[in-house]
Amino acid sequence: AVAVRATDIVKRYGGVTALNGVSLTVTEGEVFGIIGPNGAGKSTLFDILCGITKPTSGAIEVLGRDVGHMAPHAVARTGVARTFQRTAVFADATVFENLRYGRHASFRHGVLGRIVGSSSCRADEQAFQERAREVLALTGLDGDRDRRAGVLAYGVQRRLAVGVALMADPKILFLDEPAAGMNGRETADFIALIRAVAPGRTILIVEHDMAVIRELCGRALVVVDGRPVVIDEPQHVLRHPE
Ligand code: ADP
Ligand code: ADP
Secondary structure (H helix, E strand, O other): OEEEEEEEEEEEEOOEEEEEEEEEEEEOOOEEEEEOOOOOOHHHHHHHHOOOOOOOEEEEEEOOEEOOOOOHHHHHHOOEEEOOOOOOOOOOOEHHHHHHHHHHHHHHHOHHHHHHOOOOHHHHHHHHHHHHHHHHHHHOOHHHOOOEHHHOOHHHHHHHHHHHHHOOOOOEEEEEOOOOOOOHHHHHHHHHHHHHHOOOOEEEEEOOOHHHHHHHOOEEEEEEOOEEEEEEOHHHHOOOOO
């Protein structure tokens, strides 16, 4: 089934055309990359796909629903979660508290809320504790549960950001430059984490680090000047001349 389908997306900011006719179809279960030079329109496309920005024209379908005119929280309710370009964890809160935030965000935005919505606070707390344990194990953060996020190494904070997004057990996970600023070891750990969470999920990654795209993505889209240049397997895409 189709996870994300964008058809002829155009986005103009005043006189600037950020996207000029981008179409793509991502199948459920794919890990899909979006690459291209600075200013190409990657962030704009990403924000449109996860419902934060509305296109000037064109259609977007997420998990079979037309989300082109939906409010961002309604798009999230379809089963979408994202991380942000900057780490975006609460530095003064513990790892566990950050996950609680992810749980509340996903509660408000639906996914977990639908599961436990009508049950008691205690059932709700139990569901949170259980999911938090799973996410701590997945992200390798068991030992850091009660540490302040701000004292963790940068790569660990970025894993936590993925953990916060995973609290909702989203069907589609959007990662915005997840490996930016990571060293080699951190990047390798990160690739392992994404491989571990990929089964049963669709993942879209905007990323500058071509090693990450090569290691993780089945296909990648190259955007240049707001236009799609090529969609193919990374080894073919990365040989494509500029
Ligand atoms: P920035 O200036 O933002 O760092 P780059 O020009 O380095 O952006 O491009 C980001 C990545 O996208 C680079 O690794 C580059 O190889 C890749 N890329 C850009 N344009 C193309 C293209 N036409 N075909 C294949 N890869 C491309
Ligand atoms: P990328 O993520 O590939 O670096 P962006 O999507 O950020 O590219 O930007 C694409 C183009 O749209 C750029 O020319 C950028 O200056 C422009 N742009 C992006 N956001 C805005 C905005 N809010 N207002 C005006 N222009 C914007």
